[in-house]
Amino acid sequence: MAASHLKIENLNVSIEGKHILRDFNLEVKGGEIHAIMGPNGTGKSTLASAIMGHPKYEITSGSIFMDGEDVLEMEVDERAQAGLFLAMQYPSEISGITNADFLRSAINSGREEGEEISLMKFIRKMDSKMDTLDIDQSFSQRYLNEGFSGGEKKRNEILQLLMLEPKIAILDEIDSGLDIDALKVVSKGVNEMRSEDFGCLIITHYQRLLNYITPDKVHVMMQGRIVKSGGAELAERLEAEGYDWIKTELGIEDERVNVNQEA
Numbered sequence: 001m002a003a004s005h006l007k008i009e010n011l012n013v014s015i016e017g018k019h020i021l022r023d024f025n026l027e028v029k030g031g032e033i034h035a036i037m038g039p040n041g042t043g044k045s046t047l048a049s050a051i052m053g054h055p056k057y058e059i060t061s062g063s064i065f066m067d068g069e070d071v072l073e074m075e076v077d078e079r080a081q082a083g084l085f086l087a088m089q090y091p092s093e094i095s096g097i098t099n100a101d102f103l104r105s106a107i108n109s110g111r112e113e114g115e116e117i118s119l120m121k122f123i124r125k126m127d128s129k130m131d132t133l134d135i136d137q138s139f140s141q142r143y144l145n146e147g148f149s150g151g152e153k154k155r156n157e158i159l160q161l162l163m164l165e166p167k168i169a170i171l172d173e174i175d176s177g178l179d180i181d182a183l184k185v186v187s188k189g190v191n192e193m194r195s196e197d198f199g200c201l202i203i204t205h206y207q208r209l210l211n212y213i214t215p216d217k218v219h220v221m222m223q224g225r226i227v228k229s230g231g232a233e234l235a236e237r238l239e240a241e242g243y244d245w246i247k248t249e250l251g252i253e254d255e256r257v258n259v260n261q262e263a
């Protein structure tokens with residue numbers, strides 16, 4: 001299997017004329033789990049949306065490479081086929097498409113003709129993954145995310161992760177609104193993916209999630225870029241002390257983008 005390597009270099013992203021990501025750099029390789037933390041409004045979700053090609057976000061300069069391929073040249077579905085997976089802060093509902101249909105066609109869209117997953121194999125895989133995530137079997141026949149509770153949507157996203165087996169996953173606030181049991185289940189799913197062929201970028205506000213998924217690297221984002229990196233102990237310090245010490249250390253007055261910054 002090809003390597004799993006996401007490389008973001010000097011990325012600058014604007015939305016509605018506002019310069020959000022500023023010379024952003026990050027590399028995530030197979031076998032690594034990275035966490036990005038940071039106060040509100042510092043550009044974390046903008047990063048996730050830019051990687052997945054959300055049309056509202058304008059890349060003004062810089063590059064994103066996935067296994068050496070230029071991601072910025074790819075359409076959204078090509079990014080998924082290249083092995084990128086994005087779990088959104090607010091997963092969308094799609095009426096008329098069942099979970100099972102969606103997943104089967106998503107798996108097959110990444111395969112050559114004649115190499116499609118057989119129905120039997122698909123059902124067996126889906127049953128086993130739903131079992132892992134403690135998801136009720138009826139989920140597979142329900143319409144995508146329709147009427148799902150917040151926690152069910154997040155579980156469903158992790159089911160998608162386990163079924164699609166991407167090379168690199170970006171999980172944007174996958175822990176928000178989860179009760180402790182659901183948090184453990186979601187973490188179990190991510191940990192099950194851990195391998196040399198899988199890299200993960202977790203965007204979170206809370207160290208709590210990182211008690212269950214131990215990150216190899218923790219990054220702090222302020223003013224549209226990473227301002228500090230460390231190991232799991234950095235998340236623990238942030239939980240205990242907040243962000244002020246970093247602002248003092250780096251002489252940052254306001255952590256948000258577009259405040260006290262040049263355009």
Ligand SMILES: Nc1ncnc2c1ncn2[C@@H]1O[C@H](COP(=O)(O)OP(=O)(O)OP(=O)(O)O)[C@@H](O)[C@H]1O
Nearest residue numbers: 015016020039040041042043044045046047056257
């Ligand atoms: N669709 C949009 N339209 C206008 N401004 C936007 C849009 N998306 C993001 N922004 C602005 O970009 C800045 C960064 O937002 P972003 O959502 O990336 O921050 P964040 O770090 O993910 O925040 P949070 O922790 O609150 O989720 C904010 O000032 C926000 O208002």
